[in-house]
Amino acid sequence: MPAKTSAPMNGARYIAESFDALGVTHVFFMDAILRPTLVEMESLGITRILAHSEKSAAYMADGYARVSGHVGVCMAQSVGAANLAAGLQDAYLHRAPVVALTGRKEPMLRYRNAYQEVDHTPLYQSVTKASMDVAEARELPHLLAQAFRMAVDGSPRPVHLDVNGLGGEVIERGEVPDAVLPEPVLGRLPVHRPIAARDAIAAAAERLMRAERPIMVIGAGAIQVDANAAILSLAERCNIPVATSLGGRTIIPTTHPLHVGTVGTYSAPPANRLVHEADLVIFVGCHAGDQPTNNYTVPAQGTAIIQIDLDGQEIGRNYPGVTPVWGCPRQAVTDLDAATTARSDWEAWAAHVGKVVKDWRADMEPLATSDVAPIRVERLCRAISDALPENGVLVADTGYSGIWTATMLDLPHPGQSYLRAAGSLGWAYPAALGAQCGAPERPVVCFSGDGAFYYHLSELETQRRWNIPVVTVINNNSGFGQGTPKVASFYEGRTGSPEEINRFGPTDFAAIARDFGVEGIRVEDPAELGPVLERAIAARKPVLIDVVTDIDPRAPEAWNPPAI
Known part of the structure; x- marks a missing residue:
């Protein structure tokens, strides 16, 4: 199919129409970037999700891309470029197709101690396939298409476009004389791939x-x-x-x-x-x-x-x-x-x-059905396994959240998906919001520790504002559980305060959620887990479930080969 062409237009309209042609349904951004473009997007039905930090916007785009197979788009103004780059690490490590756009100061301000300006290219070098400078609006037809092409080709990974102007305004005002729109196939992971010989x-x-x-x-x-x-x-x-x-x-x-x-x-x-x-x-x-x-x-x-x-x-x-x-x-x-x-x-x-697997599962069964309080995480994992619908999406954070969900939480249905952080603590909650945007018909459950949730709890406001029906489950043990034994070992034979290194709280996240306008439920009795989860998922509205767990139980540990 030949590329769609249009009459000459300004850069703002061209970017918006290109995103529409590429099948972009949502963009995730931190103000102030491409504001006229965002206005044009509204007329085309593209949802504009304003986040509370650049990293959150990047994580949302990442979750959106992973669950949908479409390119996720995130944006930030020049001063937020470093934060946005940091947020792309997880998408890069997991190999998710994301296109990130940032503004940059105009050329005459470069190398002259411009306010809050640093060179963006080195920031993006290690977390993208390419970082490309867009100096003029007339470059958009080939550079925008190339960014999406690179993001989905081979091993998918992020691509960065640095557009002229603090908020991209130079590019937006400029004219695109040959306004050929990108091919729609560039907006998602390819259907046709190289065939093995x-x-x-x-x-x-x-x-x-x-x-x-x-x-x-x-x-x-x-x-x-x-x-x-x-x-x-x-x-x-x-x-x-x-x-x-x-x-x-x-x-x-x-x-x-x-x-x-x-x-x-x-x-x-x-x-x-x-x-x-x-x-x-x-x-x-x-x-x-x-x-x-x-x-x-x-x-x-x-x-x-x-x-x-x-x-x-x-x-x-x-x-x-x-x-x-x-x-x-x-x-x-x-x-x-x-x-x-x-x-x-x-x-x-x-x-x-x-x-071998069956015997190990049998050994774990008493923990997964335990009625002790504080609640054991094995019991929490079992409750989520039982409650997650056949088409559900589970989004898990890194560290102990990754280990617990990878070992003790079953996903028994072919239509279920599992997205996990590739290493960025705090990734799961914003990513779950993005995943829900990318798969609006599928129930999304986020599994996060309290240490991870602190990173981006401000996005509760975003979730309420857009009525994003993610159910967030907080494994709330008032600390970083994974490192507790190691920290304690460093204190063997000496006095001191190990709790200062990896303990915090206690915090009632359900109360915080309610203050943001999101339904918050605190669970301390393991018998309540199943019914609460089932009702929350069925409600299809923003819900946070704060589960009070014990920090001492250890997640299953990996088997290591004997030393030679």
Whole structure:
């Protein structure tokens, strides 16, 4: 389809019409940036979400992009550019398609001690694929399209456009003489991707057929290409167990007999142990960084590996000597399934894996059903698992929120999604608001610790203003629970105040929510968890549930291979 053309127009109208053509439904911003453009957006039906910080705006765009597959857009004026850049770290690490726009001072003010101005390009260098300067409005047709093209291509990641003018006003006032609008396909993750070569599939199938104990480790790259059905087909037909990174967590239901669990540093003990036992690991859409490989020890270096990835630069980066399959993970797994004949001994391997996981689950059951108060987090996780609808989206923060939800919270339905912070504490709440904007028909539940929620609790006002029906669950233990034992260990044999390092509160977040105009419910009795969650999710309105938990129970700890 030829690109849509229009008569010459000013930059403000061109940006707004381009976003509309690209399928952008929401923009997330911190005042004051592209104000005339925002006015034009209203006439086109684009929702403009004013946040309370640049990082919140970036996190919202990130959540929007992850759940929808469309490019998330965030914006800030020149003085907020550094804060916006910091907010892109999580999108970069998770590989989410985001386009960030910032204003910058006009050229005649550069290098002259301009008020509150620093060079933006270095700020964005490590958290984007590219940072491009837009000096004139006539550059918009090719630079705006290129930003979206780069954001979704290959490994999706953020792209930055630095537009002329403190709030972009130079670009907005300028004329776009050749107003060709971007192709709509650039606004979302691509449908058509490079196809893995037949000889690569044949080599992978031959390598798989020689294995006695194969296992798959699935990453976010498989989720992004909708490889769920392909992974499940290969797993079930060939009795190949499935482990995941946090980003790949819902590739198959977590209660499936072949689901091993999350592997790596944020895992329950069985997953690492079983991946370590395997004699062949098939990485699918997983870049095999230090977290999903338990610092490159699971699987052990030297283990036979097939690595399937859309980004050829990632194949063999951390595990040399792999059998490489470069191309669309969904198509590659489908072709590998068709080229593989299941071995009879794989059934016994799958049965062993299933028993190990089942036994561990049985050991955890008393904790997940415990009636003690303060409430155990295992019980909280079980209640959320039971209450989350079949099409629900769970958004989890980093640290202990990531570990608890990755190990003790089941997502048993194929239509459920799991979004997690790639490391930025406080990410989950703004990201959940963005995710709800990106998937308005799906119930979104945010799981956050109190330490994380403090970062962006001001966005309660944003949630109320836009009536965003996210249910936020606060695991409120009045401190940073993950580091409690380590801090205590540093005080062994000496007196002092360890609580000053990682304890705070107590705070009634339900009361704070009510002050912001959001329904707040405080839960101290574990028997109330299920009914409260079910009512809150069904209400489809902004709700915060403040759950008083015990800081002392430890989340499951990852299994480590024996030292050699």
